[in-house]
Amino acid sequence: MFRLYWADEGGLPAGDRGLAYGDGLFETIRMSGHRGVLLSRHLERMVRDAARLGIEVSRKELANVCVEAAQRFADRFNSEDWVLKLTLTRGSGGRGYRPDPGMEPNLMVSASPLPPVPDPAGVAVDVSKVPLTVNPLLAGIKSLNRIEQVLAASDLGPSLFEVMMADRDGNLVEGTRTNLLLRRGDCWLTPPASSLAVAGVLRQWLLERLRQRGDTVTERPVTVNDVLGPDCQGLFLLNSVLGIVPVRTIAGHDLPVDGGLATIFNPLEKLE
Amino acid sequence: MFRLYWADEGGLPAGDRGLAYGDGLFETIRMSGHRGVLLSRHLERMVRDAARLGIEVSRKELANVCVEAAQRFADRFNSEDWVLKLTLTRGSGGRGYRPDPGMEPNLMVSASPLPPVPDPAGVAVDVSKVPLTVNPLLAGIKSLNRIEQVLAASDLGPSLFEVMMADRDGNLVEGTRTNLLLRRGDCWLTPPASSLAVAGVLRQWLLERLRQRGDTVTERPVTVNDVLGPDCQGLFLLNSVLGIVPVRTIAGHDLPVDGGLATIFNPLEKLE
CATH class of the missing domain: 3.30.470.10 (Aminotransferase class 4, branched-chain amino acid transferase, N-terminal domain)
Known part of the structure; x- marks a missing residue:
């Protein structure tokens, strides 16, 4: 085989x-x-x-x-x-x-x-200058074509956990190795799988858990305003090796940090 | 090093x-x-x-x-x-x-x-269903990220020399392993280097030769109408291993074939 x-x-x-x-x-x-x-x-x-x-x-x-x-x-x-x-x-x-x-x-x-474990009090991220391009036939596939992520990750330093990549319309799509989830008003917001370079397994697992407990999860493009605007109650990065990582600052802007999500849903404890 | x-x-x-x-x-x-x-x-x-x-x-x-x-x-x-x-x-x-x-x-x-040599009387090509996405930071680079070309080339058979790939606006950009050059009216037409997945060395060599002899070469997006319309006097595919290849039919439509270009400019004879 x-x-x-x-x-x-x-x-x-x-x-x-x-x-x-x-x-x-x-x-x-x-x-x-x-x-x-x-x-x-x-x-x-x-x-x-x-x-x-x-x-x-x-x-x-x-x-x-x-x-x-x-x-x-x-x-x-x-x-x-x-x-x-x-x-x-x-x-x-x-x-x-x-x-x-x-x-x-x-x-x-x-x-x-294991790579270094992120600070549970929240991490600092930036927005990458490297645009993310996603071929619709390859959307979500963790393929071996990852030069865009390599170029974006070249800007990571010791003080920066991740850089977020935007599509050509300026929507924030994902990090180099993380999917993103936003708490906004009374719902969760995340870019749709069809727009993603890599559709992470932790993202899918968590969306199912959130919906199971009755939360509203909306899959639509995420703008910079969604993240920096007054309705943002927290930005989380998702990686199946590192777990659910709250973001403390993005591009120098402070974000509200609520570590609850990472505590309630800890897939690292749930070895399916 | x-x-x-x-x-x-x-x-x-x-x-x-x-x-x-x-x-x-x-x-x-x-x-x-x-x-x-x-x-x-x-x-x-x-x-x-x-x-x-x-x-x-x-x-x-x-x-x-x-x-x-x-x-x-x-x-x-x-x-x-x-x-x-x-x-x-x-x-x-x-x-x-x-x-x-x-x-x-x-x-x-x-x-x-050497791969099989194309028919000098012209080859048959099709238009791929696989869209071509080009990150502006990577445009032209013959990088190892070539899954789109692999998927497109999967449709090649013995009767098909190449498939042409289009961007999301429907412009024909290049083949899986060839750049394209169109004879239209009294000028040559080819997509600009900034739009290409791979900017071939034969393409650059040939554009310089054509301009040297006084021909007009326009670099702009190439539409399907440019190729199928009445002004098209010939479509050529460029590959530095195979040379200048005239196209006889595209997606079943006959094209005018003039082998002259391949005869006048044969880089395979000019070992720079």
Whole structure:
């Protein structure tokens, strides 16, 4: 179903299309020992979005690899949580851009320590000068085409947790590695999945939880005025490895901070 | 200046950012024995566009690698022309998307036979259903973020040489691996470089030649009507490996074919 490569044994073959064209996609999964946070959602997204790219992969085989990866890697992190990364590419070869039919995908599996944990009292973010462009056929897919995010993240420094990226109409769409959720008036506001470069699994999980408890969640473009205006009661960044992160300041403007959301809904405790 | 990898000895390391994020760029150069067609332009583009991505590389060292590559590969192709590919990535590591300062780039060098040569009497092309999105900061860069081209090229079959990709306003911008040039009335028409996903070296070379001989070349968006209307005197596709390719039919519509351009300006004979 796929050819398996362990990153601690070497890279992918020279002809791999992930390197050549970014022709693939990836998942980064927070692992607590042998268990993956929101694991089933990560696997479902990878299978679904791979299919959108024309790459066929079995959820069951991916799940088996995660078990095997935990056996291989978990002990290396001294009981700390760690990050499992799955990189799935269309495979090797093809005629230039054109894939051959029936190519065997490559799957590379790697492990790394958790990134620095954000300040629970809130983080500082800025607005990136790098515009975000989203092809409607690729919207939401965590593909290997991420140069825009790399360029935007180049502006991150020790005092800045994230930069928010805007589309060409100036709407705030997402951070380089986070989705955004705004508390505004009596509802929650977030850009629609069809506008996103990456539709995060934590975003989807949290929207479902909020709706389950009766909250109103509106998916529409988010403007700078939505964030800086008087109705904003809090801006949150969502990342399945780091959790729900309240924003304290954006581009130097203070925002109201309510850590409640991160306390009530903590997916890091809910190992689905 | 960079770490050199020969593709016939293996791939890039597992942590390479070219694979992780498409964080790099590439050149494919037609080689006639040891000499590269439009080689100096390929090298200049790679150095310039790498700098736009924040990747520093020396033209002289790249040129030296091309000499070395020719010594290594040229004899394998039985005196046939061949294709040299340079894949330059930002290097290995970094903190997620954010690159570390002073990373050492990776350069992978590979060789392959020429692709099938297009029919000099003209080729058949179609218009892709995959929209082309171009981030203004990345316009023209032959980066490793090429999923749109992969998806578009998936529709290519034996009877179709290329599919043309349109922007969200419906303008025809380029093919998956070719730039376009239209003969219309008494001038040449081509989309401006700022609108291109990849600004080809053959395109630039040819525009200079046409202007040198006194022709009028207009760079503006090209509509479907420009191509199908009565003023169209010929559509040409430009690719530095394959040359100047006249289009015989587009989406089933016949176009006037004049092979003259390909005969007068044949960069494959002019090994700069």
